Each structure stands twice: as structure tokens, then as C-alpha cells.
Amino acid sequence: xxxxKPTNARELLDDIEMLGxxxxxxxxxSLRPTPVQREEKKKWKRNQHQPGNMLxxxxxxxxxHVLGAKGAVYEAMRCLKCAxxxxxxxxxxxxxxxxxxxxxxxxxxxxxxxxxxxxxPVGLSCGHVCPTADLCVGGCNLAGAEQGAINxxxxxxxxxxxxxxxxxxxxxxxxxxxxxxxxxxxxRKVAIIGAGPAGVSCAxxxxxxxxxxxxxxxxxxxxxxxxxxxxxxxxxxxxxxxxETSLMEDLGAKVHYxxxxxxxxxxxxxxxxxxxxxxxxxGLPSAKxxxxxxxxxxxxxxxxxxxxxxxxxxxxxxxxxxxTGGPSMPKLHGKVIVLGAGDTAFDCTGSAFxxxxxxxxxxxxxxxxxxxxxxxxxxMARCEKxxxxxYALPKRVMRNEAGRITGLELYKMDRDDEGxxxxxxxQTMTVKCDFIISAFGSxxxxxxxxxxxxxxxxxxNAVVDKSTGASTAAPWLFGxxxxxxxxxxxxxAN
Numbered sequence: 001x002x003x004x005k006p007t008n009a010r011e012l013l014d015d016i017e018m019l020g021x022x023x024x025x026x027x028x029x030s031l032r033p034t035p036v037q038r039e040e041k042k043k044w045k046r047n048q049h050q051p052g053n054m055l056x057x058x059x060x061x062x063x064x065h066v067l068g069a070k071g072a073v074y075e076a077m078r079c080l081k082c083a084x085x086x087x088x089x090x091x092x093x094x095x096x097x098x099x100x101x102x103x104x105x106x107x108x109x110x111x112x113x114x115x116x117x118x119x120x121p122v123g124l125s126c127g128h129v130c131p132t133a134d135l136c137v138g139g140c141n142l143a144g145a146e147q148g149a150i151n152x153x154x155x156x157x158x159x160x161x162x163x164x165x166x167x168x169x170x171x172x173x174x175x176x177x178x179x180x181x182x183x184x185x186x187x188r189k190v191a192i193i194g195a196g197p198a199g200v201s202c203a204x205x206x207x208x209x210x211x212x213x214x215x216x217x218x219x220x221x222x223x224x225x226x227x228x229x230x231x232x233x234x235x236x237x238x239x240x241x242x243x244e245t246s247l248m249e250d251l252g253a254k255v256h257y258x259x260x261x262x263x264x265x266x267x268x269x270x271x272x273x274x275x276x277x278x279x280x281x282x283g284l285p286s287a288k289x290x291x292x293x294x295x296x297x298x299x300x301x302x303x304x305x306x307x308x309x310x311x312x313x314x315x316x317x318x319x320x321x322x323x324t325g326g327p328s329m330p331k332l333h334g335k336v337i338v339l340g341a342g343d344t345a346f347d348c349t350g351s352a353f354x355x356x357x358x359x360x361x362x363x364x365x366x367x368x369x370x371x372x373x374x375x376x377x378x379x380m381a382r383c384e385k386x387x388x389x390x391y392a393l394p395k396r397v398m399r400n401e402a403g404r405i406t407g408l409e410l411y412k413m414d415r416d417d418e419g420x421x422x423x424x425x426x427q428t429m430t431v432k433c434d435f436i437i438s439a440f441g442s443x444x445x446x447x448x449x450x451x452x453x454x455x456x457x458x459x460x461n462a463v464v465d466k467s468t469g470a471s472t473a474a475p476w477l478f479g480x481x482x483x484x485x486x487x488x489x490x491x492x493a494n
Contacts, residue, residue, distance in 0.1 A: 052386060062235075087136040091135055091136045095116055101152070117160070121248065127161075164240065189215070191277070192214065196282075199216055203251075220258070224238060228313060229309065283481055292394050300405055305442075308351065332357045335434055336357040336361070337408055341373055352435075352437060359387065362388050363408075365390075365393045368390050398430070
């Protein structure tokens with residue numbers, strides 16, 4: 001049968017292009033030994049992950065969900081715009097997600113950012129670090145589709161960061177009366193303790209309502225709270241966090257730096273100074289330390305997440321103590337054990353690699369399936385070649401004659417048929433290491449709890465009305481964020 005001749009110029013051009021790609025007919029199969037192919041693959045393979053021990057001092061952004069303009073528009077156009085959007089129901093701040101995605105699809109980035117910041121004053125931080133797999137993305141109806149759920153975190157980060165580069169200040173609501181004509185209630189003095197996600201959100205919402213006297217007291221010489229000092233630079237840039245603080249200041253809120261609760265003032269002293277309402281968003285600044293680690297310090301090779309991550313952040317983030325003669329970055333080497341399996345533990349894991357560790361072993365008492373960390377954090381640690389040891393609980397720290405840590409003895413944990421974990425004292429193991437970083441959770445120290453009086457505490461968290469945030473002991477005293485156990489920061493701050 002004669003070959004079909006091209007019927008038009010387009011088909012002729014297609015044939016020419018195909019001949020250009022395959023200039024000759026291949027009559028025989030290609031032969032290349034597998035060992036040779038493996039060596040050649042190293043020269044062109046692009047998706048090969050860099051081991052963590054090659055990332056020393058490398059704090060560049062490594063988030064996998066970051067999008068550019070073209071990618072954001074394409075991703076937004078995939079959205080189904082569900083009538084009863086489950087993504088919005090899963091968002092702790094109840095952002096109108098489908099609406100801001102629709103704005104991105106039409107390249108209205110300002111409109112998208114306005115929708116986000118209207119409900120979430122720290123929307124830029126949330127776009128970068130929120131555990132979306134457990135929140136909005138977890139409810140996306142496209143999760144079962146071929147291309148998967150919408151990358152909501154990436155879209156939010158893109159829209160808010162684009163708005164940040166527009167350099168548009170936040171303004172007072174034009175619909176409000178002039179400041180001198182506002183009702184007397186809006187001239188009352190409000191004190192906010194902490195310039196972290198909770199404090200910034202509270203001050204921003206009060207400013208939008210028209211309150212004229214808002215004072216924010218921050219213990220550090222910079223703002224951001226946990227977002228600045230505990231989330232590493234490779235996950236969240238401090239400049240983005242401090243920009244959110246500047247939006248708050250646009251509404252008239254004043255930030256007083258280097259003013260620490262318990263050292264410079266107390267809640268009761270603020271009340272005596274004429275503040276009609278006090279909001280505390282100081283978080284949980286103290287680490288939980290189990291008896292096995294009592295008395296250990298960095299000189300012995302022991303850190304907590306509260307001593308390790310802030311030091312790393314202050315030496316790597318612009319706007320903190322970086323380059324101002326402050327603390328130096330922890331110098332790690334050899335094998336590091338990180339205790340815990342939450343998001344903070346995995347922040348410690350990535351930071352340990354970047355501080356010089358050659359191996360990092362994440363040790364926790366539960367199974368891999370029951371880890372508290374979100375999938376994104378675990379996947380990042382796995383790609384950086386972190387190691388994992390489940391079903392293990394510290395028993396005894398091993399030290400040499402100089403007092404330096406040399407290893408950790410652990411109990412073997414087990415689980416019964418009801419899913420309850422228990423310690424099997426008959427089974428133990430020993431793991432050699434050079435450093436230990438404990439990320440076993442956070443609490444509030446007794447001194448800080450006393451400074452909050454008359455607010456009461458239970459299990460380290462402030463006791464408040466869950467609907468209003470008001471203290472059960474004083475109606476003028478409020479709490480929010482990690483202090484009351486709101487959930488994953490910074491979204492839980494709202």
C-alpha cells in the first residue's frame with residue numbers, strides 16, 4: 001500500500017520536524033550496561049535530593065509549594081469553586097478561599113490579598129508555613145483527581161507576597177467617623193503583650209474597628225514571636241513576618257520593644273497604669289524538660305528546642321540579632337539525636353544539618369504512622385536523609401569523664417490492641433551520639449504564670465472562655481494563640 005502523502009503544509013512541516021528529531025531510522029536496540037548508565041545518570045538527574053549533611057550554613061528557601069505567576073494562574077484555574085467549599089470549613093481563619101483563588105485565576109492579585117488579609121492579618125506567614133494538608137487542602141474535592149488537591153498554601157503565599165511588593169499601606173476604614181468623633185469606648189487604652197502572630201492579629205483587628213490607643217509590649221528587640229525566632233529561615237523569611245507587623249503599625253498601634261512581662265511589668269501593673277483591657281499572646285516560651293535531662297546545658301551537648309531554634313534564627317535572619325554581635329550559631333558535628341516527632345522537632349532536624357551535623361536521628365515514642373508532624377515536614381526531613389527511630393523513650397544520658405554527652409539509653413515502647421503506648425522496661429537500647437536536642441513540647445514557667453495574675457493556668461495553658469478568649473478570673477483580661485492552646489501557629493493565633 002503506498003504511503004499517504006501530506007495533504008497540506010502543516011502535515012508536511014510536522015514530518016520535517018519529526019525527521020529533525022529522528023534523522024535516521026534505528027534498526028537495532030541500544031545497548032548500554034546498567035553500571036555505565038548509573039554513572040551517566042548522576043550528570044543529568046535533576047530531582048535528586050541533596051543530603052542534609054551537605055547543607056551546612058545553607059538557609060535558602062526549600063519549600064516545595066512555592067509558585068510563580070504563571071504557575072499560580074494555572075493552579076488557580078483548576079479550582080472547582082465548590083458551592084459549599086470544604087477548604088474554607090477547614091481553615092482556622094475562615095478565609096474565603098475559593099474567592100481569592102478566583103481572583104488569582106483572573107490575575108487580580110490585589111483582590112486576592114485583600115480577601116486573605118481581611119480574615120487573617122498574618123496571611124503571608126500562614127501561606128508559607130501553615131500545615132495545609134491537615135487544614136484547607138485536606139478537604140479539597142480535587143484530592144482524588146489525577147493532578148491532586150489545589151496547592152492552596154502556594155497560592156496564598158504567592159498572592160500575599162505579590163501584595164507585599166506593591167508596598168501599599170493599610171489604612172483606617174474610611175467608613176469610620178474621624179478619630180476625634182469616635183464614641184468614648186474606642187478611646188480606651190488597650191495593652192497587648194507579645195508581638196507574635198496572636199498579638200499582631202489582635203492589634204490589627206482592634207485598629208480596624210477604630211480603637212485609638214493600642215500599645216503592644218514585646219520582650220525581644222524585634223517582632224514576630226514564634227514565627228521569627230523558632231521557624232527557621234529556610235521555611236519563613238523574617239522580613240515577611242516583620243512586614244505584617246508594619247501593616248499593624250499603619251493602623252496606629254505602637255510597639256514597645258525590650259519590654260518583658262514579669263521583668264518590666266505585670267498584668268496587674270498594666271491595669272493600674274490605666275489600661276482598660278489587656279490581651280496576652282506570649283505563647284509558650286519555656287521548654288518541657290524531663291527529669292533525665294535536668295542540669296544538662298549546651299556545654300554538655302544538650303539543647304532544647306527553645307534554646308536551639310532561637311539561637312539559629314538570631315544568627316541567620318535579617319532583622320534579628322544577626323550580625324549585631326549577638327549569639328553565635330550552634331556548632332554541631334557528628335551524630336545528633338532529636339527527641340520528638342512534632343513540627344518543632346523537624347525544624348530542629350533541618351536546622352541541625354545546617355549547623356554542621358553529619359547525621360540526625362529523629363527519635364520518638366510513637367509509631368511512624370502516629371507522628372504529630374504534618375506530611376510536608378516529614379517528607380522534607382526524609383529527603384534530607386534524616387534517620388528515624390520510633391517506639392523509643394529516653395532512659396539515661398551517657399556522658400564521658402568531661403561531662404560531654406556520648407550516647408543515650410532508651411526504653412523500647414510498645415502498643416496494645418487499644419492503641420495505648422506503654423514502656424517495656426525489659427527492652428532497652430543504646431544509641432551513640434554527640435548532641436541531643438529535646439523537642440518534647442512547651443509550657444509557661446511559674447514566674448510567667450505569676451505575672452499573668454489574676455489569670456489562672458492549667459497544664460501550662462491559660463484558662464479562658466474558648467468563645468471569647470476572656471479569662472475566667474477577670475473579664476478585662478484576654479488570652480490567645482499558643483498561650484491558650486489554640487492549635488498550629490500562626491493560623492491558631494486568629
